[in-house]
Amino acid sequence: MNPVVFVDGDQGTTGLQIVAQLQQRDDVSLLTLPPAQRKDADRRAEAINRCDVAILCLPDAAAREAAAMIDNPAVRVIDASSAHRTDPAWVYGFPEMSAGQAGRIQAARRISNPGCYPTGAVALLRPLVDAGLLPVDYPIVINAVSGYSGQGRAGVEAYEGPGAAQAPAFQVYGLALEHKHVPEIQLHAGLSERPVFVPAYGAFRQGIVLTIALQLRLLPEGVSGRRLHEALHAHFAGQPHVQLMPLQQAAALEQLDPQRHNGSNAMSLAVFDNPRHGQVLLAAVFDNLGKGASGAALQNLDLLLAA
Template structure:
């Protein structure tokens, strides 16, 4: 009987790597390979490890992820990169299975998969179906706002909020004020936009979770675009999706606030369409775990697609 597939987690001590390891550690259908601390920066040992694997999960900074890919000589090795290094690169399949009906199969067949960013996951989930349906113009002047838990900043930010100086950590921080965040190109490409959206991120004094919102004005939308038609388009797109749910009209009316921690610890995401029809104002919202559907959960979902196709 052949051995289960060997999964190499490169960067298993980072926030995403630790959570992926935790999600996989009790699995009997695969074997996990990690390097001891003394060998993590040894190029030869990393090269041996990555070339011995069936699938490599890269949980690294962008530059280190590019270096890891350059070490691959074995054509059988398949890669899921959780960094932002390859999210807009030709030849890499975008690892958001719910993005299109064809995406799960594209991921299953791929040798190079780029895991989506946390913020782009919510923005693309909301926008791509609406742009493709012709309900939101591809050149709409979009402003995307999102608030994440502090874990989105990685270990330094976690230490700031959970370490000795936690009492002095800010309760809320708005950042990216120069509007040069790395995520807009990813959002633009995979949402099917022709113009770069404005993106303004923030984080609060909670560990994990995201609420992302996009405001629209019906006077700038095509005829037939309404709160109801946008909600219906999202419901059609995600009908039957295991991890993405769209609030119906009754659920939306009963929702007075959104808790960013609602899906913490899961790979689930909830989408909602709210607004004020009398004023022509529509609000698109996504709630999910930045460490789940926005990182480790999505990576394991993509891994399972690869394993099922093996």
């Protein structure tokens, strides 16, 4: 019998993509609730306790509520919200983050799916911190631009609904420097100091470009762009969903397309090196609804099903 996967909250941008992909598979039995039952606590509790794996695609408060409904110890959970991403009782669902992380996910009962922006930031920072090339107290500044679907259904409505003509072409937000992804980035990147995070939305549906600038004079002696690239290469070698651009290819680029990996679970990383000025730019490109959300959830599901 196929394992039963229950998607709770299947009408949001992430849930819709997960359901669409699971409907094409013959190795799982998909369980969802009809519209009239989606807010019925008893029906939700019944569904979540009779599945093998629950994927929560809910606002934070509702995700905590759903997790609290589980009294069947056999149920395994992947939470796509930000409710549990810094909770030590939950395993962080980024398989490529560090050695052994995929195994920890595979053995876990509770997995917290990474946020879209943190996926790129942690991918770039954690390997360099672990390699001793990036001080844990480096004054990190992260800039990122996401497609408007990063706002969820409200963003899609704003850019694709009746008022789409008035939607801004570009908007920077999070100006109070209190974005909810910052604690997640700091914890899982291994930083001792809070990074500055400056997010933005563009007038395209999905995709992310995230960049982090580094001054070589603030890094340990002898660290260069090439050494940073070598560390990332060593870390992600053999990882099918993360590709590191060769230095020569990066040097020839003049722009980055945030939509390059749309519709996939792929992520590209790059190191742009300017030895003359002693500066390096780290970059990640991926789909905020793919590797940044539904793709990552399905990657974690596959780890659980293979256990």
